[in-house]
Amino acid sequence: MEALEVLIVCLIVSSAVLVIYVLQPLVEKFLLARKRKAFGAQEDFYRELIAKHIPYFHRLDEEQQAKFLFRTFLFQKAKKFHYVGVRQSPEMPILISAVATQLTLGLEKFSLNYFRDIFVLEHDYHYGYYSLPFMGHVDSSGIYFSWNDFMQGIKNNPDSSNVGLHEMAHALAYVNFVTKTDEDKHFKKEFKNFSKVARPIYQEMQKGRKTLLGEYACTNYHEFWAVSVEMFFENSVRFKHELPQLYAAMANLLNQDPIEQIKYKRNIIYRQIRTTHVVH
Numbered sequence: 001m002e003a004l005e006v007l008i009v010c011l012i013v014s015s016a017v018l019v020i021y022v023l024q025p026l027v028e029k030f031l032l033a034r035k036r037k038a039f040g041a042q043e044d045f046y047r048e049l050i051a052k053h054i055p056y057f058h059r060l061d062e063e064q065q066a067k068f069l070f071r072t073f074l075f076q077k078a079k080k081f082h083y084v085g086v087r088q089s090p091e092m093p094i095l096i097s098a099v100a101t102q103l104t105l106g107l108e109k110f111s112l113n114y115f116r117d118i119f120v121l122e123h124d125y126h127y128g129y130y131s132l133p134f135m136g137h138v139d140s141s142g143i144y145f146s147w148n149d150f151m152q153g154i155k156n157n158p159d160s161s162n163v164g165l166h167e168m169a170h171a172l173a174y175v176n177f178v179t180k181t182d183e184d185k186h187f188k189k190e191f192k193n194f195s196k197v198a199r200p201i202y203q204e205m206q207k208g209r210k211t212l213l214g215e216y217a218c219t220n221y222h223e224f225w226a227v228s229v230e231m232f233f234e235n236s237v238r239f240k241h242e243l244p245q246l247y248a249a250m251a252n253l254l255n256q257d258p259i260e261q262i263k264y265k266r267n268i269i270y271r272q273i274r275t276t277h278v279v280h
């Protein structure tokens with residue numbers, strides 16, 4: 001090889017390295033700053049809507065709330081929402097994105113890449129050869145929700161079901177273990193530890209053990225995972241009391257603990273009340 005050829009090859013390699021390691025992060029940083037600016041004008045609308053409908057939001061401190069809102073915005077912008085037989089409203093994509101953000105708030109990766117399409121239907125619907133209607137499902141073509149059931153799920157109701165969280169839990173497992181398109185290092189590593197605790201409980205339930213997770217969690221291990229996620233957020237105190245090891249494994253896996261968040265907020269309220277009391 002001539003000296004000139006060597007020089008050209010070296011130049012090509014060093015330009016590639018420059019683009020990948022230096023320019024790409026700079027471009028990403030620039031694009032993120034632009035998105036943050038665009039979000040600034042809409043932040044109040046997001047905050048009002050999410051504060052009204054997502055009880056979880058009130059457990060977060062100010063910094064976490066800001067992170068939650070911006071991630072919801074980024075998630076929504078990255079997806080294409082399809083409305084099937086239902087009148088589109090501005091809160092639909094925001095609330096669906098907020099539920100995905102709730103699940104992944106403690107993780108680094110939150111975009112559930114691979115899923116670009118989210119389908120919103122009005123009521124529960126029939127799918128494939130199943131005889132029972134669906135409230136939602138996830139398959140290779142996208143994430144599907146019945147809007148009525150989605151809204152029912154995010155209300156603070158005693159049945160602990162939340163179809164939004166349920167389907168996002170399937171989607172999170174899908175992008176980490178099936179398509180491997182949006183792998184979160186922490187989640188993948190900790191899922192093994194989660195399963196060490198979860199598998200034996202799942203197997204005992206298949207043999208007849210009754211737990212707060214209910215019958216549907218016995219269907220298969222995927223459903224056990226998705227129902228555990230719903231219960232973790234919707235019925236945290238009872239979950240921790242009845243299945244403490246599974247609760248701890250889930251908190252570790254998702255890198256967040258709904259009960260601790262509540263305690264933290266309570267501390268703040270307590271201090272405010274004391275201060276007020278002293279002053280007056």
Ligand SMILES: [Zn+2]
Pocket residue numbers: 166170222223226
């Ligand atoms: Zn499911």
